Amino acid sequence: MAKTSVLTPQGDDFPRWYQDLISKAELADNGPVRGTMVIRPYGYGLWERMQQEMDARIKAAGAQNAYFPLLIPQSYLTREAEHVEGFAPELAVVTHGGGKELEEPAVVRPTSESIVNEYFSKWVQSYRDLPLLVNQWANVVRWELRPRVFLRTTEFLWQEGHTAHATYEEARDYAARIHREVYADFLVNVLGIDVVLGRKTPRERFAGAINTLTLEGMMRDGKALQLGTSHELGTNFARAFQTEYLSRTGTRELVWQTSWGVSTRMVGGLIMTHGDDAGLRVPPRLASVQVVVMAIKGDEAVARVQEIGRALRDAGLRVHVDDRADIPFGRRAVDWELKGVPVRIEVGPRDLAAGTAMLARRIPGGKEPVALDSLAATLPAILEEDQALLLRESRERRESATVDVHTAEEAAEAALAGGWARVPWAVLGTAGEARLAERGVSVRCLVAEDGSVPAEDDAPGSLAVVARAY
Amino acid sequence: MAKTSVLTPQGDDFPRWYQDLISKAELADNGPVRGTMVIRPYGYGLWERMQQEMDARIKAAGAQNAYFPLLIPQSYLTREAEHVEGFAPELAVVTHGGGKELEEPAVVRPTSESIVNEYFSKWVQSYRDLPLLVNQWANVVRWELRPRVFLRTTEFLWQEGHTAHATYEEARDYAARIHREVYADFLVNVLGIDVVLGRKTPRERFAGAINTLTLEGMMRDGKALQLGTSHELGTNFARAFQTEYLSRTGTRELVWQTSWGVSTRMVGGLIMTHGDDAGLRVPPRLASVQVVVMAIKGDEAVARVQEIGRALRDAGLRVHVDDRADIPFGRRAVDWELKGVPVRIEVGPRDLAAGTAMLARRIPGGKEPVALDSLAATLPAILEEDQALLLRESRERRESATVDVHTAEEAAEAALAGGWARVPWAVLGTAGEARLAERGVSVRCLVAEDGSVPAEDDAPGSLAVVARAY
Numbered sequence: 051m052a053k054t055s056v057l058t059p060q061g062d063d064f065p066r067w068y069q070d071l072i073s074k075a076e077l078a079d080n081g082p083v084r085g086t087m088v089i090r091p092y093g094y095g096l097w098e099r100m101q102q103e104m105d106a107r108i109k110a111a112g113a114q115n116a117y118f119p120l121l122i123p124q125s126y127l128t129r130e131a132e133h134v135e136g137f138a139p140e141l142a143v144v145t146h147g148g149g150k151e152l153e154e155p156a157v158v159r160p161t162s163e164s165i166v167n168e169y170f171s172k173w174v175q176s177y178r179d180l181p182l183l184v185n186q187w188a189n190v191v192r193w194e195l196r197p198r199v200f201l202r203t204t205e206f207l208w209q210e211g212h213t214a215h216a217t218y219e220e221a222r223d224y225a226a227r228i229h230r231e232v233y234a235d236f237l238v239n240v241l242g243i244d245v246v247l248g249r250k251t252p253r254e255r256f257a258g259a260i261n262t263l264t265l266e267g268m269m270r271d272g273k274a275l276q277l278g279t280s281h282e283l284g285t286n287f288a289r290a291f292q293t294e295y296l297s298r299t300g301t302r303e304l305v306w307q308t309s310w311g312v313s314t315r316m317v318g319g320l321i322m323t324h325g326d327d328a329g330l331r332v333p334p335r336l337a338s339v340q341v342v343v344m345a346i347k348g349d350e351a352v353a354r355v356q357e358i359g360r361a362l363r364d365a366g367l368r369v370h371v372d373d374r375a376d377i378p379f380g381r382r383a384v385d386w387e388l389k390g391v392p393v394r395i396e397v398g399p400r401d402l403a404a405g406t407a408m409l410a411r412r413i414p415g416g417k418e419p420v421a422l423d424s425l426a427a428t429l430p431a432i433l434e435e436d437q438a439l440l441l442r443e444s445r446e447r448r449e450s451a452t453v454d455v456h457t458a459e460e461a462a463e464a465a466l467a468g469g470w471a472r473v474p475w476a477v478l479g480t481a482g483e484a485r486l487a488e489r490g491v492s493v494r495c496l497v498a499e500d501g502s503v504p505a506e507d508d509a510p511g512s513l514a515v516v517a518r519a520y
Numbered sequence: 521m522a523k524t525s526v527l528t529p530q531g532d533d534f535p536r537w538y539q540d541l542i543s544k545a546e547l548a549d550n551g552p553v554r555g556t557m558v559i560r561p562y563g564y565g566l567w568e569r570m571q572q573e574m575d576a577r578i579k580a581a582g583a584q585n586a587y588f589p590l591l592i593p594q595s596y597l598t599r600e601a602e603h604v605e606g607f608a609p610e611l612a613v614v615t616h617g618g619g620k621e622l623e624e625p626a627v628v629r630p631t632s633e634s635i636v637n638e639y640f641s642k643w644v645q646s647y648r649d650l651p652l653l654v655n656q657w658a659n660v661v662r663w664e665l666r667p668r669v670f671l672r673t674t675e676f677l678w679q680e681g682h683t684a685h686a687t688y689e690e691a692r693d694y695a696a697r698i699h700r701e702v703y704a705d706f707l708v709n710v711l712g713i714d715v716v717l718g719r720k721t722p723r724e725r726f727a728g729a730i731n732t733l734t735l736e737g738m739m740r741d742g743k744a745l746q747l748g749t750s751h752e753l754g755t756n757f758a759r760a761f762q763t764e765y766l767s768r769t770g771t772r773e774l775v776w777q778t779s780w781g782v783s784t785r786m787v788g789g790l791i792m793t794h795g796d797d798a799g800l801r802v803p804p805r806l807a808s809v810q811v812v813v814m815a816i817k818g819d820e821a822v823a824r825v826q827e828i829g830r831a832l833r834d835a836g837l838r839v840h841v842d843d844r845a846d847i848p849f850g851r852r853a854v855d856w857e858l859k860g861v862p863v864r865i866e867v868g869p870r871d872l873a874a875g876t877a878m879l880a881r882r883i884p885g886g887k888e889p890v891a892l893d894s895l896a897a898t899l900p901a902i903l904e905e906d907q908a909l910l911l912r913e914s915r916e917r918r919e920s921a922t923v924d925v926h927t928a929e930e931a932a933e934a935a936l937a938g939g940w941a942r943v944p945w946a947v948l949g950t951a952g953e954a955r956l957a958e959r960g961v962s963v964r965c966l967v968a969e970d971g972s973v974p975a976e977d978d979a980p981g982s983l984a985v986v987a988r989a990y
Contacts, residue, residue: 079639081589082596083626088639091584091654098585114561115568119551120590120628120659120675121612126552139619142591144628146613147674148663156553158590158614158628169549169558178847184561189590189659193618204617205590377648 056384059327064271071321075330075388078199085197085204092389095338096317097207101187103240104209104312107232113183113211118165121156126164129290133163136257140192158191163258163309166212167291174305176296177216181224185211200318201520208313214293214305221306222282228310229263229280237277241316242333242440243267243323244448245277246515248495249504253483260284263503266494266515268448269322272468274494274517277319280310324440330390331413333440334433339370341429342391346379346398355397358422365426387412392436393429413439458482461516465491475512492519526854529797534741541791545800545858548669555667555674562859565808566787567677571657573710574679574782577702583653583681588635591626596634599760603633606727610662628661633728633779636682637761644775646766647686655681670788671990678783684763684775691776692752698780699733699750707747711786712803712910713737713793714918715747716985718965719974723953730754733973736964736985738918739792742938744964744987747789750780794910800860801883803910804903809840811899812861816849816868825867828892835896857882862906863899883909928952931986935961945982962989
């Protein structure tokens with residue numbers, strides 16, 4: 051179908067392919083203020099489905115949604131020293147409100163730990179109030195010097211979870227639970243991205259955290275993308291904001307905290323993991339449109355596609371009916387390929403006479419006739435097969451493009467050649483990590499030899515996963 | 521139950537009752553930047569349910585969600601003259617980003633017509649691209665000098681719909697459709713608020729609109745609250761942003777537009793419509809918790825409430841299980857009354873022995889024993905009865921507190937006495953409206969004698985609905 055390429059091929063220029071796809075598939079536009087973006091309906095539909103799936107998992111983990119203000123007094127951010135150092139260069143500052151200069155400037159939230167703690171310190175009195183498990187869906191602003199749509203934008207949409215616990219162990223376990231049960235489960239089983247779960251090095255940690263857990267995906271160009279993080283904050287913010295509770299024994303104790311987030315960056319990760327030269331390929335479990343039923347031409351086809359669409363909707367599928375018979379069929383088919391809808395059912399006059407349609411599969415590719423009355427029964431299995439295929443491709447790509455090496459130099463070479471390397475952290479160390487950084491290569495995370503997440507920064511036997519990253 | 525009042529009674533001081541309720545029912549806190557608010561989990565749960573119900577109706581009306589940037593170049597707002605005049609005094613301005621002063625300051629969106637039109641003018645080329653029906657869920661900032669939580673806040677959450685059509689008639693009809701099928705349907709049938717649908721006078725119109733449709737609710741103190749608006753924008757923004765399309769006959773034409781929004785203000789409207797001296801009363805169709813199953817005390821009760829909760833959930837009800845037997849029962853019961861959960865099922869050791877529980881109804885009040893095995897069958901009808909009761913109360917209150925009068929003076933007196941008045945618009949007129957405004961009274965909307973919405977500003981026979989307002 052899309053042999054006449056509407057996109058720059060990935061092999062020619064991957065960044066340009068990415069920009070082409072975002073524009074041609076109508077996912078997003080650049081915003082007028084540098085680094086901002088307009089998320090168009092089809093792109094927002096991907097994010098909405100991500101929200102639904104994530105929100106259900108977050109609630110299953112016991113957190114409730116709430117909303118904290120966009121504007122934070124500048125002084126709040128300065129209370130936690132590392133936090134302000136990390137975020138100060140990226141802040142957008144409101145200096146005027148209601149026609150007057152403000153007494154104290156307000157920053158547009160870059161993240162909400164500071165303002166959340168101001169309120170947690172009011173809400174938490176006794177051990178009975180713990181754990182306090184809160185999440186918010188919100189926009190945040192971090193001034194970006196080298197913006198790229200969805201991946202690094204001055205404003206982005208995300209969820210940020212914030213929790214307070216009575217003990218270190220409870221906070222640690224909750225951060226790990228979010229990492230695995232919410233984020234990994236979603237990324238692997240819905241987005242079909244075979245992420246590596248690991249622990250950030252101190253250099254790559256969130257500003258104000260004592261531990262950051264991460265999920266790293268390999269994009270089709272071999273670079274890494276951080277898709278989500280879950281932080282143990284220790285008592286850093288609790289100390290700065292005096293977030294204390296009265297224990298069972300009557301003592302006043304600082305709470306132990308976590309925070310964790312994923313963002314619209316995941317849309318970029320989805321594109322760069324599954325997209326190909328014909329466009330996006332959306333995993334069926336995510337897709338807001340799993341099946342598009344297209345009328346090729348003719349009045350009868352136009353009438354029948356509505357009927358077929360209803361039957362498939364009744365079977366529990368997410369269906370769009372394309373009956374725009376006045377627009378050339380080829381143009382519409384290319385457009386649905388670009389948008390990555392997993393299955394197209396193409397209905398024309400000749401097919402109807404035979405009681406069949408063409409079934410085109412975007413994910414493995416290929417097209418074959420199918421009996422109309424068997425569609426509702428066969429499509430669910432086809433979609434699950436496509437879902438599994440995308441995950442398998444993602445895993446195989448990562449496995450084949452990752453090498454185990456023994457020196458920092460070998461790791462750098464592998465990363466610069468467009469793959470990932472695993473190298474013993476004991477060999478690399480903080481000094482080796484700094485030297486890699488000078489060459490544009492970073493330690494994405496530390497993993498244990500058995501693939502689990504190391505419990506400490508210098509756990510014996512840890513491997514550093516090294517790559518170039520977005 | 522709540523005879524020992526935890527709230528200032530409504531009759532003593534309605535504004536203080538409102539503040540007490542918001543605080544004691546843990547709905548929201550004031551934010552640190554003047555006029556902002558923190559929406560706490562229980563309050564946010566109300567908003568989330570409003571979003572779900574509204575979003576389904578918006579999608580049924582054909583609009584798709586999208587997202588436009590928070591930050592708008594200041595120059596965009598100035599392109600539509602009335603629009604900038606209306607919003608300039610309320611703007612929050614970002615002057616610094618990423619550590620530098622910006623070349624052009626950006627405003628934090630107070631509403632998005634300007635930035636939406638910038639993109640509509642790129643997306644709309646031909647008549648085939650119309651109608652373009654877009655909605656966004658977002659936060660907006662309007663600097664408030666006299667803030668009140670939920671009702672008038674510097675930052676609030678809302679949805680804003682933006683559409684472009686080929687003709688005046690299509691735009692007019694779509695604004696009316698949103699007004700009736702989306703907003704009125706939701707406010708009446710889910711929130712149980714018997715709103716009056718009408719047309720704003722030119723004085724009260726949205727800045728930049730040619731017509732504003734409104735929904736006005738009467739609060740328990742007799743004041744009016746505007747709960748939603750749907751605007752016809754004519755070609756005002758299209759002209760300012762050159763949003764044009766190529767017609768079927770090959771001519772270039774300006775699009776006709778609408779915009780429409782409802783906000784977290786609805787949470788305030790809900791409280792002031794249904795709340796009483798014991799707290800909030802949440803309409804069952806909205807409630808995120810329709811039924812709370814409480815263990816009074818005893819290990820057996822604690823074990824059984826989980827089981828009862830599961831059974832009721834399986835029956836399709838939204839259920840919370842309160843098994844905190846270590847907190848005094850009376851305190852918890854008062855708390856659920858404050859939060860307005862429609863039904864409490866109270867389970868104690870003696871009840872269990874008899875196979876019964878106490879069923880307490882928040883909305884009509886009262887308590888009676890009920891057989892545990894009949895709950896799943898009887899509760900749905902009870903909840904629908906409560907839903908209807910709230911709407912009936914709202915309608916009766918409005919009808920009994922509204923008078924038909926013949927002069928501007930009578931209208932002013934009725935409003936200042938804490939009710940609404942209907943007075944012929946031909947009697948009042950623009951001059952009369954201005955005089956009412958000096959006394960803190962406004963024309964909430966114009967309605968036709970048969971209750972329909974007038975098609976023109978000066979449609980013969982129109983009545984002005986006059987009241988004090990939030």
